[in-house]
Structures are given as structure tokens and as C-alpha cells.
Amino acid sequence: IVIGTHRLLSGDVKFQNLGLIIIDEEQRFGVSHKEQLKKMRSQAHIITLTATPIPRTLHLALSGVRAVSNISTPPGGRKPIETIIEPHNQKHIKAAIEQEIKRKGQVYYLYNNVETMDIKLKELQELMPKVKFGRLHGQLPEQEIAKVMHAFDKRKIDVLICSTIIENGLDLPNVNTLIVDNAVQFGLSQLHQIRGRIGRGNRQAYAYFFYRRQKLTGEAEKRLEALEQARDLGAGFDIAQRDMEIR
16 A cells, blocks of 8 residues: 555556555646546546545536445534634634634634735734734745644644645644635635634534625625535535536
């Protein structure tokens, strides 16, 4: 058994007798990786795993070309994530963070603009001077990413201001509040994946999706409505179907 990243699809990696390929989080693989996998399909069985199937895979499954199994039973003790969608509001952000810290929990603050992340960090520090903040994004040096995540894991940081880097399978049961700044800039499946980073333990989790427009319209409104409606655990398949309909 070889466990690895997409590096396993490189031309210089050869297998003696490959029988089974298991792809976790299929949506992370690009077109060139898919082409490589297509070549391997003739010699090996392939199982793909994902919380939110990409439209193409979902279409193949629904049309009967691919077999699909849907596990909709959540792990024991998990609770559905309370989802709140509203216009950007500093008072509500402050209240959400303070509520989580009061119960000795931690917060992800998703702010997906690396250029102005330090300004946002300063703004939040001024709003809540007693709260310990940290920041995390993919452009930081590898050692700093590890250092920040270690400090967050050890609860030396209360609120982690971060980019979508947190999508990458982090499992921290003490983080049970997610605040997404300007939620309309994300796709529906991506928001569902990010929401899945909280509520990993048996404590009630809260996801706040803030938008910066006066009024939600068009696809943005449909995406956030779908997210609010599909808050049950194991709803990833429904989310993916709704995503395909919107597109």
C-alpha cells in the first residue's frame, strides 16, 4: 500500500502490479491528473471519495455510467452545524467570537485576501484586544505554517484568521465556530467543505456566512440558501446536486 499526494501520478513512478487506486477528495485533482488516472483505469479499479462530488462525476453517477454509494450516516455524537447567513456586521462578529471563547473554544475566521489579511488582523485586534489572534495562508514559509498550526492546536491562539488553506483536512475538535468574510466569493461545494472543518467533536458548532452586499441576488443568493437548507450531516451529495442545478 502506497499513500501519497498526486506525486504518485508522475511519469517516473511505476507500479509492478497495480490493482486498486483510492482517490480521497477527488475535487482537488486537476485535468492533467484526471488524464493520468484515465490511463490507469484500464489496469486497476478506482474508488473516489469525496464529501461533495464534482459536477462531472455526479453526472456520471446519476446517469448510471459510474456506480455510487452514499454514506449519509454521521459519526456518533456529531451534531448538525448551526448555519447563520447575514450582511457583514462587526457587532455580530464580535459576539460570535466572544461566545466561542467563553466556552473555551476556538474560531476560524476565513478571510481569503492575502494582500489585506494583516489589515483585517489589526482591525479585529482593535475590536477585541484581549483575544489572541493568529494568521495562516499558503504564501507563508512552510516552517511558519507548521509553527502557527502547532500554536493553534495547543490553544495558544483563540482566533485563526486564515485563507482556504484550512480546507485541507484539518481535524481540530476544539474549533467550533467558523466566520466566513464575504461568503459570496466562494463556490457552494467549497463552502460546504470549509463548514465541515468545524463540529468535529460532540459540541454544537456555528458557521456564520457574512456577505458585503446590500442585497443578495442571482446565483450568490441561491448558493447561500442551499447551504442554509442543507445543514444536516451527510448532506454533501444533496449540496453537489444543488450546485450542479445552479450551474
